[in-house]
Amino acid sequence: MKLITFAGPPSSGKTSVILKLIEAMAIDVSQIGVVKFDCLTSFDNLRYEEKGVRVETGFSGKLCPDHFFVSNIEAAVEWGLKSGFQTLISESAGLCNRCSPYVQGILAVCVIDNLSGVNTPRKIGPMLKMADIVVVTKGDIVSQAEREVFAFNIRQVNTAARIIFVNGITGQGASLLARHLQGARDISSLRDMKLRFTTPAAVCSYCTGEMRIGAEYQMGTMKRMEFKTG
């Protein structure tokens, strides 16, 4: 089974692109499964089910979505193998720019959209920087020049990635993406594979339920800002 991980800021077009990709792959939908990792709620399952795609959704709730991803992706792969999928796709909503739910050796796709602002690629961090393929959506509503500047700024943070423009509504570009994904590696387990990037190192008192504000309540890993006076 091939595993492909998708990540990207909320509403960048991940679900739309994955659905168009599945169409472009020209294989039976029963051969494909999707795992959706989200924070609190998600309606994506309805959109996948409408197209006949098997989907499982997990909510990280109180946990960092990245920690949640790593602790569940292995089981997701087992589910995929048991279901006899040829391809398993994971969709994660990147909620903080420090996140990058990518595994070494597993094809990683980051989806970002032209509307998010031209400098956004320079601020996203590992989720963009560590991706093998960067899919850019919503090119249909911005100018050519803005698309070019956007792609240029992606190139700045990730010189090696392939940048592919996909229209999440019409599916334009999806067949090119499908062609690039054919090279994804076949796996039978994720055991002992490694993440591409450390998950946020946050074990502080607030992680474990503290709610009060003030230095005396703060323990564990803390980082303080410096404010200049005068």
Add this chain to the structure above:
Amino acid sequence: MSAEKYLEMAIAVPLNQILAEHPICRDFFMNLRLQDLDWNLPLMQALDHSDQEAISEFGLDRGMILREFSLFLEAFSRVAADAAAIRSLTIIGGHGKSGEPEITQWTATVGEIISIVGPTGSGKSRLLADIECLADGDTPTGRRIHVDGREVDEGQRFDMEGKLVAQLSQNMNFVMDLTVKEFLEMHAGSRMTRDAEHAIARCFECANELAGEKFALDTKVTQLSGGQSRALMIADTACMSSSPVVLIDEIENAGIDRRQAIKLLAQKEKIVFISTHDPLLALSADKRLVIKNGCISRIIETSEEEKNCLDAIETLDATLLRLRTRLRHGDEISMNTLKGEE
């Protein structure tokens, strides 16, 4: 120059010297929040004195930054050099919506302007999309697109990705919060244009020639009228963009000097496709493809007679514009307005 050469350079040469030659590198350091380096030192020494904690937040160490910096230099020297030059595009016919075969094949060469006409829903945008993705029998039309008379192999396909085609359509807008000047500077910067100042001035001038109402360098791009935005987009495509193929999808209602726009694009050694319902645009082109039920059903070379009609069409067009302007200003219309005698 290879990545290794850049690596050697990054190790030995003081940063300010590298920056002087490759100003784009400033962005590399900004992206990593490394603005306070000692620029008189080579990279590794400069990093010795920087905040290691901040570097580690990016998941990097000094050695990795060095490697990434040389990759960055290498990648952007490539960007500066590239311009996917092509001589021709060939459309190998597929089939229409009911499976009927279309023309066997047809070639457009550099410098040609081709209009695409046909009823709404006939497949004009589809043809543009086939060209954009260099269709290989893998779209609903079954068309294939060859470049310079040959099939495009996987390697070329990747090399050309995103560089071959510039697109312009009715739905496109500016979303950046920048002035016209900043916008053009940013685009020139990303193109690593050599004589940026001159290119910007030229582009601004062209845009104003095309636009009905003039605008200034310090106007925000988001505040431009529909016509002004289209004018700026066309001028920008003609003057700044290096893409050899331009695809324009129905921009008629924009209120710009369309014949002038075509002339501007024609000067630029590009292949331009324009899907349109506008007689002025359709007949200003060298050829037009007629689309019917998903097929290219006819290819018409614009005749002398048709070219001779252009002046008359322009007069009609000016009359309509005059009527619209008067109505907009709350004036009355008379037969004299029609004749243009007031």
